[in-house]
Amino acid sequence: MMPHISGLELLEAIRATAHLKHVPVLVLTASVDRETKPEALQLGATDFLTKPVDRAELIPRVRNALQMKACHDQIREYSKQLEQTVKRRTEEIVASRLQVVHCLARAADFHDDVTGQHVARVGRYAGLIGEELGLSPNEAHLLELAAQLHDVGKIGIPDSILRKQGKLTPEEFAVVQQHCAIGKSVLDRQDDRRWTPNGELSDTQSPQTEEPSTPLLHLAARIALSHHERWDGDGYPSGVAGEDIPLEGRITAVADVFDALSCKRYYKDAFPLSHCFDLLEQGRGTQFDPVVLDAFLRRKEEIVGIQVALADSLPRTP
Secondary structure: OOOOOOHHHHHHHHHOOHHHOOOOOEEEEOOOOOOHHHHHHHOOOOEEEEOOOOHHHHHHHHHHHHHHHHHHHHHHHHHHHHHHHHHHHHHHHHHHHHHHHHHHHHHHHHHHOOOOOHHHHHHHHHHHHHHHOOOOHHHHHHHHHHHOOOOHHHHHOOHHHHOOOOOOOHHHHHHHHOHHHHHHHHHOOOOOEEEOOOOOEEEEEOOOOOOOOOHHHHHHHHHHHHOOOOOOOOOOOOOOOHHHOOHHHHHHHHHHHHHHHHOOEOOEOOOOHHHHHHHHHHOEOOOEOHHHHHHHHHOHHHHHHHHHHOOOOOOOOO
């Protein structure tokens, strides 16, 4: 019964103010209207007393309200700390996942790659192509990570074949081709096949797991299996063609071939960049998806920048 604004209107305003909404409010009133008390409690009053106020009653009511507020603050602070802990642990898990991806990619890299930075460059190229084709930043980043695992299956191929400096025999090349299926079996939790020391998949099954692959590993498995397929259907291991090849496989195919052409390998010297781009053009519509190739070429300046930034160190001794 105050002038200009009633106590109930003031209470409503307090509860509508973010930094005041949890402040204890005791309503003291001389009103004898039976509807006032339930309305005040409905609006968020902590307690309700009628005048004249008895000191012996008011003090414990205030104490109880403050104790409730202290409990609320404690719970809110605990929730805040718990949220920060969850956030920190989540960041640690994400960082660990990235470290595992990089370690696994580097394991395959050291097994096969004389260039040192091959997997990192292929990942960056694939991410750029994905961006150019309209993938979201998160999708492009996931593609960049997954593409780094494209050759992980080579850990199942004998060194004598991978590091051979001369031309491979048809039988040796057939063994190398197995790295696509091996890579999928390494990365896909649902693939229960194993491989032999000769790089051939066997019928022996690994223990079954009900855990599904993560989006990253699922994408990486698709890339590992499909990055050597060709637009015209002349690739391996499945010989699929055109848009039947997963987009991520078509993207990684361009990135992988460009890096192989532009860098020194056991069996060849690096080609000049202009010649590398010419060779890619020659594969338009046969080896490569024209749309993907165009997206790659539109980012040519950034591609060259990545190659410079991730230039190889001295070649490792075979």
